Every structure is written in C-alpha cells, then in structure tokens.
Amino acid sequence: xxxxxxxxxxxxxxxxxxxxxxxxxxxxxxxxxxxxxxxxxxxxxxxxxxxxxxxxxxxxxxxxxxxxxxxxxxxxxxxxxxxxxxxxxxxxxxxxxxxxxxxxxxxxxxxxxxxxx
Numbered sequence: 001x002x003x004x005x006x007x008x009x010x011x012x013x014x015x016x017x018x019x020x021x022x023x024x025x026x027x028x029x030x031x032x033x034x035x036x037x038x039x040x041x042x043x044x045x046x047x048x049x050x051x052x053x054x055x056x057x058x059x060x061x062x063x064x065x066x067x068x069x070x071x072x073x074x075x076x077x078x079x080x081x082x083x084x085x086x087x088x089x090x091x092x093x094x095x096x097x098x099x100x101x102x103x104x105x106x107x108x109x110x111x112x113x114x115x116x117x
Contacts, residue, residue, distance in 0.1 A: 006088075006090075011112045012080060012110065017073050017074075022069070022103070030069075032066045036061070038092060039054070040054040040088065041091070046087045054074070086108075088107045
C-alpha cells in the first residue's frame, strides 16, 4: 500500500531528515518492517530519471522495526542546485527482494537566501 501525499519542503543547501511512518492497509496499525531495506528517490516529474537517491545508511529504520518508522537523511550538498517542486517515492525492499512503493509525494525546495557579506 502506498501512502500518497507525503509532501515536505526544505531549503536549497540545508540538511533535512524526512521521517516516514508506515502503516498496515488498515491505516492505523504500524507496518512491521523487520528485515526490510529502503530506497528513496526524487525526480522532477513522475517517470523521470531520479535526480537524488538515498539508500543504505541514508534511508534507515528509526527505532524498533515493529513501529514502521523510516528516516531519510538529505545532506546540504544534495539540494544545492535544486529549486522548485520534485516528485519523491520511498521503496521498501523485503527479505525476498520484493519491492513496493510505500510512500510518495511532493518535495518542495525553496531557494536559500544569499549569505550576508
């Protein structure tokens, strides 16, 4: 089940941890993500090649896997050249290597104010 409209915003050149809370299809019970790994991608539009991808240490389970929480860490350098709206998806890869989209939405990157001189 994909959780749609997981929208967030950040400023170009800023670090951000994006936290995803994953639920069972009933929408209230946490999804047990024991043994799963995650990959997160952002592109200008759905279907476009990704401009940013996070996995491994940058897309980690936060706390107990039974609580279904995943944190994706975006570093300062990741968004230096970004501005505007981007489509993003979080993929769950289970122990059998099956891949599912579990969250998607819009990432808004706002331009940073120039540093004071």
